[in-house]
Amino acid sequence: MAETQNAFNVPLKCTPEEYKHFVEPAMSEANKSNFAGALDVVSNGLNAHPASEGLLFLKAYFGYKIADNMSNELGSRPPAIRSLENGVLMVDGTATTQMLERFEEIGKVLGDSDSAIDELLQVNPNSQEVMAFKGYIEVKLQKLAGESRNMRTTFNNSPKIAGGFCAGCKKNISFASQAFVFRKISATQMEVWHLPCYEQKSSLPN
Numbered sequence: 001m002a003e004t005q006n007a008f009n010v011p012l013k014c015t016p017e018e019y020k021h022f023v024e025p026a027m028s029e030a031n032k033s034n035f036a037g038a039l040d041v042v043s044n045g046l047n048a049h050p051a052s053e054g055l056l057f058l059k060a061y062f063g064y065k066i067a068d069n070m071s072n073e074l075g076s077r078p079p080a081i082r083s084l085e086n087g088v089l090m091v092d093g094t095a096t097t098q099m100l101e102r103f104e105e106i107g108k109v110l111g112d113s114d115s116a117i118d119e120l121l122q123v124n125p126n127s128q129e130v131m132a133f134k135g136y137i138e139v140k141l142q143k144l145a146g147e148s149r150n151m152r153t154t155f156n157n158s159p160k161i162a163g164g165f166c167a168g169c170k171k172n173i174s175f176a177s178q179a180f181v182f183r184k185i186s187a188t189q190m191e192v193w194h195l196p197c198y199e200q201k202s203s204l205p206n
């Protein structure tokens with residue numbers, strides 16, 4: 001409890017009953033790093049006490065922590081899109097699709113957190129601390145939207161320029177599930193290869 005309060009200097013306004021039945025059990029889950037469990041407890045509490053400032057803040061805070069953990073987990077995965085050499089981009093279609101789905105899930109969790117903060121601001125519009133926390137959430141949401149947009153643009157627009165057929169074997173490419181390579185051949189032209197076809201070509205002597 002003290003730790004959460006100190007983290008953002010937000011006084012948690014709760015009745016003793018809310019504290020005993022919801023805040024304490026939720027904090028005990030949070031101390032075990034079970035933020036999903038903590039969020040469940042707090043959400044149940046809000047069903048019974050919808051205007052509780054303390055519970056609204058904790059809902060936003062635990063949502064933020066869950067989103068943070070999800071982002072960290074994504075950051076530890078191998079990159080779904082990476083540069084191989086100048087003008088050559090390798091894309092793992094399966095990993096990109098999964099990452100875009102995960103971005104959406106994180107965005108949803110953060111959106112719920114943001115809604116809880118908005119409700120809290122209706123009850124307590126002048127809290128600088130709550131405003132500051134909303135700022136954290138919005139920065140994270142913007143960063144996520146930017147990354148997601150960049151990835152989606154590369155993933156969706158490049159096939160429009162490069163076409164859907166491998167420059168090596170001339171067969172169709174399944175962008176959602178195969179690994180492939182985009183290669184710039186001029187300022188406006190790009191070709192696409194299955195990753196194995198590209199690797200085979202690269203290993204041949206020129």
Ligand SMILES: [Zn+2]
Nearest residue numbers: 166169194197
């Ligand atoms: Zn091919």
